[in-house]
Amino acid sequence: MRRTLWTLLLAAAFAATACGGGPNPVDKDSIRRNADDADRDLDRESDRNQD
Numbered sequence: 001m002r003r004t005l006w007t008l009l010l011a012a013a014f015a016a017t018a019c020g021g022g023p024n025p026v027d028k029d030s031i032r033r034n035a036d037d038a039d040r041d042l043d044r045e046s047d048r049n050q051d
């Protein structure tokens with residue numbers, strides 16, 4: 001009984017990982033652009049608060 005349950009769990013885990021495909025690639029350029037935009041926004045808000 002335990003062996004059957006263990007086999008079913010392994011099969012389910014394999015099916016879940018096999019059907020999902022690989023991880024999505026990281027878009028480093030998009031992350032860099034977002035960080036640059038955030039820096040500009042922060043600088044703009046800092047300048048407004050100093051006035």
